[in-house]
Amino acid sequence: MPQALPEVTLIQMITARWVSQAIAVAARLGIADLLGDGPQSCAELAAKAGAHTGSLYRLLRALSSVGIFAEDVAEDGTEAGQARFRLTPLAEPLCANTPGSLRGVAIMFGEPWSVQPWGDLLRSVETGETAFDRAFGIGAFDYFSQHPDAGKVFEQSMNGFTALSADAVLAAYDFSAFRTLVDVAGGHGILLAAILRNYPSLQGILFDAPQVVAGSRKVLEAAGLADRCVSVGGDFFASLPQGGDAYLMKHIIHDWDSERCIAILRNCRRAVAANGKLLIVDAVIEPGNAPAFGKLMDLEMLVMTQGGRERTAAEFRTLLDAAGFHLTRIVPTPSPFSIVEGAPA
Numbered sequence: 001m002p003q004a005l006p007e008v009t010l011i012q013m014i015t016a017r018w019v020s021q022a023i024a025v026a027a028r029l030g031i032a033d034l035l036g037d038g039p040q041s042c043a044e045l046a047a048k049a050g051a052h053t054g055s056l057y058r059l060l061r062a063l064s065s066v067g068i069f070a071e072d073v074a075e076d077g078t079e080a081g082q083a084r085f086r087l088t089p090l091a092e093p094l095c096a097n098t099p100g101s102l103r104g105v106a107i108m109f110g111e112p113w114s115v116q117p118w119g120d121l122l123r124s125v126e127t128g129e130t131a132f133d134r135a136f137g138i139g140a141f142d143y144f145s146q147h148p149d150a151g152k153v154f155e156q157s158m159n160g161f162t163a164l165s166a167d168a169v170l171a172a173y174d175f176s177a178f179r180t181l182v183d184v185a186g187g188h189g190i191l192l193a194a195i196l197r198n199y200p201s202l203q204g205i206l207f208d209a210p211q212v213v214a215g216s217r218k219v220l221e222a223a224g225l226a227d228r229c230v231s232v233g234g235d236f237f238a239s240l241p242q243g244g245d246a247y248l249m250k251h252i253i254h255d256w257d258s259e260r261c262i263a264i265l266r267n268c269r270r271a272v273a274a275n276g277k278l279l280i281v282d283a284v285i286e287p288g289n290a291p292a293f294g295k296l297m298d299l300e301m302l303v304m305t306q307g308g309r310e311r312t313a314a315e316f317r318t319l320l321d322a323a324g325f326h327l328t329r330i331v332p333t334p335s336p337f338s339i340v341e342g343a344p345a
């Protein structure tokens with residue numbers, strides 16, 4: 001097959017947002033779930049999803065061209081309503097109840113409050129200012145507090161990222177030396193529950209904002225872990241539960257500037273046992289020009305957060321040194337994220 005011209009590759013990159021938005025709409029309409037029992041016609045899907053048949057056909061035809069869904073094409077041509085679509089491996093993670101579902105992630109990246117800041121990326125690059133704050137007048141986390149529907153979408157997307165990380169973290173790291181694991185800003189406890197299931201002697205403390213941990217009980221009870229895990233509400237800028245021998249933070253440090261990261265990490269240092277460990281699950285930026293999810297995620301941090309960023313190993317070392325830890329190792333995982341391990345200095 002002839003190699004694509006550079007211009008062709010570039011135009012595919014330029015228009016990549018078309019694919020992202022199409023995935024978000026299919027996720028919002030629940031198309032993958034509707035196809036869970038087998039292929040259906042576009043007319044059937046449109047009726048169940050409350051969509052316009054012809055327009056839905058165009059959406060699914062486009063997504064089928066990139067491997068998300070597949071159209072069973074009749075040789076004699078088929079009217080839009082009669083065209084039949086089926087799931088593909090790329091579409092299956094868009095099902096709501098599939099283990100590791102990314103439906104919430106897809107929906108979030110199609111939300112207007114998620115898309116709009118990227119339209120002001122130029123000014124963020126020119127000034128260093130946060131595009132989200134300029135667009136909405138407040139920071140993203142305050143916005144989610146004031147707009148519960150947006151906050152729920154954000155929480156569901158974080159659950160999706162957690163599901164993406166959980167198996168990778170378990171495959172890469174041995175938690176057997178710990179007695180009590182504190183999951184800092186652990187959301188609904190999806191990652192903590194996965195770890196506790198794999199380490200029956202381990203106890204857990206789930207720590208997050210009170211309104212967030214309120215939703216964790218269902219997850220922990222469903223996993224049969226309610227007797228091995230305590231949920232605690234609070235503010236990680238103020239203090240953390242004491243006495244854990246491991247403090248875990250997944251996709252938390254990248255949300256904040258260095259000053260606030262150090263404040264969080266110093267609270268971890270005050271709380272952790274003398275022989276304990278700090279575990280940060282985030283992208284670690286590597287040198288060189290190889291494709292890297294973290295380098296693009298870093299731009300999301302630029303437009304969405306007040307000083308958040310993905311960091312290099314050297315930048316993590318600087319943060320840990322300032323907070324009273326030393327960086328012991330960085331453990332890669334079979335995902336875009338690594339485990340940055342620290343110990344009290």
